[in-house]
Amino acid sequence: MPDQPADNQGQHTLTYLSKLGSNLLDVVVKRFSNPLTARRNRFILLVTTALLLTLILLPGQRFHSAEFKPGDIATSDIRAPQDYLVEDHALTEQRRKEAGNSAPVVYNVSDRVPSYIIGKLEQVVGAVRKERAAKSQKSTHEWRTLLTPLLDTELNAADIHAFTHIASDKVFLADAARMVNELYRRRIVLDGKAFQTDTRRGLELINDNGQLVEDSDVALEYTEIREARRLVTSWQFSGQNDRTDGSAIARVIARILLPNLFYNREASEARAKAATESVRPVLFKVQKGEMIVRVGERISPEQAHKLQTIFQENRGGSRIYSAIGIFALIVVLFYFPYRFALKNIRKFNPTNKDILIISLLIIGSFLLFKIAILITHNIGPVFPDIDTASFFYLFPFAAGPMIVRIFINSEVALVYCAILAPLLGIMFDSNMTVVIYTMLGSIVGAHGVRQCSDRSTIYTAGLKVSVVNLAMALSFQTSSATLFSMQTIYVVFFALVSGVLSAGLVSGFIPLIETLFHYTTDIKLLELANLNSPLLRDLMVRAPGTYHHSVVVGNLVESAAESISANPLLARVAAYYHDIGKISKPLYFIENLGGEENRHDKLTPSMSALILISHIKEGAELARERHLGQPITDIIRQHHGTGLIKFFYDRAKTQAEANGQTVEDKDFRYPGPKPQTREAGIVMLADCVEAASRTLVNPTPDRIQGMVQKIINNIFMDGQLEECELTLKNLHEIAKSFNRILNGIFHHRVDYPEPVYKGGNSGQKKAEHKTSSGEHGKPGNGDQASADTVEQPPETTPDHGDPPKKGGGEDLKRLGMF
Numbered sequence: 001m002p003d004q005p006a007d008n009q010g011q012h013t014l015t016y017l018s019k020l021g022s023n024l025l026d027v028v029v030k031r032f033s034n035p036l037t038a039r040r041n042r043f044i045l046l047v048t049t050a051l052l053l054t055l056i057l058l059p060g061q062r063f064h065s066a067e068f069k070p071g072d073i074a075t076s077d078i079r080a081p082q083d084y085l086v087e088d089h090a091l092t093e094q095r096r097k098e099a100g101n102s103a104p105v106v107y108n109v110s111d112r113v114p115s116y117i118i119g120k121l122e123q124v125v126g127a128v129r130k131e132r133a134a135k136s137q138k139s140t141h142e143w144r145t146l147l148t149p150l151l152d153t154e155l156n157a158a159d160i161h162a163f164t165h166i167a168s169d170k171v172f173l174a175d176a177a178r179m180v181n182e183l184y185r186r187r188i189v190l191d192g193k194a195f196q197t198d199t200r201r202g203l204e205l206i207n208d209n210g211q212l213v214e215d216s217d218v219a220l221e222y223t224e225i226r227e228a229r230r231l232v233t234s235w236q237f238s239g240q241n242d243r244t245d246g247s248a249i250a251r252v253i254a255r256i257l258l259p260n261l262f263y264n265r266e267a268s269e270a271r272a273k274a275a276t277e278s279v280r281p282v283l284f285k286v287q288k289g290e291m292i293v294r295v296g297e298r299i300s301p302e303q304a305h306k307l308q309t310i311f312q313e314n315r316g317g318s319r320i321y322s323a324i325g326i327f328a329l330i331v332v333l334f335y336f337p338y339r340f341a342l343k344n345i346r347k348f349n350p351t352n353k354d355i356l357i358i359s360l361l362i363i364g365s366f367l368l369f370k371i372a373i374l375i376t377h378n379i380g381p382v383f384p385d386i387d388t389a390s391f392f393y394l395f396p397f398a399a400g401p402m403i404v405r406i407f408i409n410s411e412v413a414l415v416y417c418a419i420l421a422p423l424l425g426i427m428f429d430s431n432m433t434v435v436i437y438t439m440l441g442s443i444v445g446a447h448g449v450r451q452c453s454d455r456s457t458i459y460t461a462g463l464k465v466s467v468v469n470l471a472m473a474l475s476f477q478t479s480s481a482t483l484f485s486m487q488t489i490y491v492v493f494f495a496l497v498s499g500v501l502s503a504g505l506v507s508g509f510i511p512l513i514e515t516l517f518h519y520t521t522d523i524k525l526l527e528l529a530n531l532n533s534p535l536l537r538d539l540m541v542r543a544p545g546t547y548h549h550s551v552v553v554g555n556l557v558e559s560a561a562e563s564i565s566a567n568p569l570l571a572r573v574a575a576y577y578h579d580i581g582k583i584s585k586p587l588y589f590i591e592n593l594g595g596e597e598n599r600h601d602k603l604t605p606s607m608s609a610l611i612l613i614s615h616i617k618e619g620a621e622l623a624r625e626r627h628l629g630q631p632i633t634d635i636i637r638q639h640h641g642t643g644l645i646k647f648f649y650d651r652a653k654t655q656a657e658a659n660g661q662t663v664e665d666k667d668f669r670y671p672g673p674k675p676q677t678r679e680a681g682i683v684m685l686a687d688c689v690e691a692a693s694r695t696l697v698n699p700t701p702d703r704i705q706g707m708v709q710k711i712i713n714n715i716f717m718d719g720q721l722e723e724c725e726l727t728l729k730n731l732h733e734i735a736k737s738f739n740r741i742l743n744g745i746f747h748h749r750v751d752y753p754e755p756v757y758k759g760g761n762s763g764q765k766k767a768e769h770k771t772s773s774g775e776h777g778k779p780g781n782g783d784q785a786s787a788d789t790v791e792q793p794p795e796t797t798p799d800h801g802d803p804p805k806k807g808g809g810e811d812l813k814r815l816g817m818f
Contacts, residue, residue, distance in 0.1 A: 080286045083286070180253070187259075358408075399445075436472065459507070558571060581636070681721050
């Protein structure tokens with residue numbers, strides 16, 4: 001078997017890692033449960049849980065939509081998670097183009113053009129006059145070189161001849177200026193057709209100073225530059241010697257003619273841009289729940305644009321605001337129900353460990369539901385007939401509240417449901433149906449496991465959840481007018497499976513939570529109730545009297561707890577373990593002496609009291625070490641309350657009075673606390689009653705009843721029951737239960753005839769019996785041997801004074817005893 005060592009090593013490694021993980025978790029729980037930092041720890045836990053839940057609730061399918069491009073195949077149905085306004089790019093661009101084309105066209109109107117042309121003519125005439133005065137004889141080429149730059153146009157010989165042979169400069173210039181000004185009274189444009197088109201869009205005229213010119217008739221009073229040049233070529237000027245020279249000058253003027261109304265491209269483009277930008281984007285509404293793309297479809301450009309828009313909105317400031325809003329809502333949902341329950345619900349008092357497990361449970365549940373949502377969104381091709389919105393009926397919403405109810409109590413479970421349902425509504429896009437479905441199913445599930453003593457109770461509660469889920473599912477289908485459809489069949493199936501699935505999850509997680517967080521459930525109590533458990537066997541071997549006492553107390557408390565509707569299982573198990581602290585010093589407790597010397601006779605009363613008190617602390621430590629659970633540990637600490645150890649107190653008081661000293665009773669009281677629960681109070685009463693019942697010499701029903709009533713009254717008057725919830729009516733029922741059980745324990749036997757001992761040893765047997773009876777009849781002795789252990793003759797029985805009947809031996813023979 002060469003592989004065996006490796007297997008053992010692997011098993012030891014797994015065991016070691018498991019213990020290491022459990023120990024680490026124990027350290028976390030203990031540090032978190034430190035009462036000195038409880039307030040700070042709860043605040044940190046609140047913020048941490050809220051942040052993690054925000055991260056779980058905020059991201060969704062819509063945040064991955066940017067990965068889709070036109071032509072891609074959709075892997076799941078994608079719906080709009082909320083209302084969105086999506087820009088229609090094509091229509092927006094069309095309207096902006098129309099606005100740009102409809103923007104007014106800007107033209108510059110210049111009053112300087114006529115002066116500019118007249119100025120050129122004056123420069124030419126002045127240059128010619130100057131050359132004539134100098135009597136310069138220039139050639140045609142020289143005149144061309146001189147005059148061409150002044151006119152900005154090429155001159156031929158006829159043009160030069162015309163300008164150099166003007167008869168009267170003044171008359172010519174005056175006539176030319178008059179004609180040019182007359183021409184420019186009608187504005188001249190470069191392109192008549194383009195100008196006519198621009199007039200239909202609207203014109204804005206700007207003068208040389210950049211000011212807007214108000215002129216409504218500009219569209220009617222214009223001349224195209226070609227037409228103006230044609231008009232100019234027919235001009236004749238005064239002061240000319242020859243008509244031909246006038247025509248030549250007119251042709252030159254026509255060539256240098258400029259428009260005084262010209263297109264301003266830069267300003268027009270600015271106007272068009274402003275008009276384009278003034279057009280707001282054209283938006284269309286994508287409503288919440290609208291199907292954007294179905295699984296298996298090829299994504300169109302329009303669908304890709306919608307997905308991209310949704311992604312960008314959630315990616316930017318909108319997502320930040322959503323995260324802040326969800327975080328604030330989670331904090332409000334956590335804090336205010338918790339504060340209300342803490343102040344108004346009597347049994348709502350979760351410990352730090354309880355809050356820690358609730359936080360882990362919430363985070364784990366929502367993470368599980370998030371994964372389930374992603375899975376259901378991606379199995380559309382497998383089940384195309386099932387609407388993805390119907391899958392939530394399958395989710396095990398009731399599992400969390402059922403776990404809380406099993407490990408904590410119904411009050412905490414109810415508050416948990418009140419917090420869980422709205423948060424799940426947020427996760428499912430503010431779906432009120434999910435809120436109602438979760439709330440009712442969770443309440444029913446938590447109520448179903450209120451007394452979970454075995455696994456079948458969990459599955460019974462799961463079936464109840466399935467029935468309620470089914471009723472709600474049919475109601476929702478009816479209200480949406482889809483009752484008679486194929487979806488109803490799927491919804492009914494999902495609703496039924498949901499409850500069973502919740503029960504399965506709860507059943508699987510209970511052992512894990514019990515192990516990691518050391519909770520004590522009824523199932524754990526059933527395991528602890530086994531009298532063959534290692535701790536009880538150790539108690540039986542080392543402290544048999546205490547063991548027998550604990551078993552009897554267990555019977556007493558179980559019956560009493562049933563009579564007042566407390567938890568009988570917890571009471572019985574706690575009774576079994578309430579004195580386990582006596583294992584370390586069993587011989588210092590009278591019930592374990594068995595005829596030996598009483599060790600307290602050699603101790604001072606204060607030392608004896610310390611030894612008795614120590615069994616409380618040692619028992620609590622042993623319970624924590626063996627992971628018996630907090631409820632049992634608490635009962636071990638509380639089952640004596642702050643009661644007075646009267647025997648040693650009286651002895652110490654007597655000794656102190658003899659020496660002229662005083663003794664305070666607080667040194668002889670148990671440290672407490674007093675019983676905090678009904679079960680702890682019942683264990684205290686049963687412990688005292690059972691111990692006192694052993695001191696009864698003749699335990700008749702009347703004596704038992706008087707003893708029980710006296711002990712309960714003493715404990716009540718001492719104030720030991722003032723912090724638990726036992727009422728006077730409860731105490732009355734408990735006393736009746738104790739009387740019934742004790743009467744059954746101390747029942748009377750039928751007196752048997754005197755036994756006939758063979759061999760003449762009857763005298764010896766009688767002597768032994770009398771000796772034994774004399775020793776065991778002393779009140780307060782720890783050995784509680786019953787009189788039934790030794791056969792005794794009728795005359796020794798105090799309850800029967802009649803002489804023995806004759807024929808007793810024959811009767812015994814007839815019974816087969818001889």
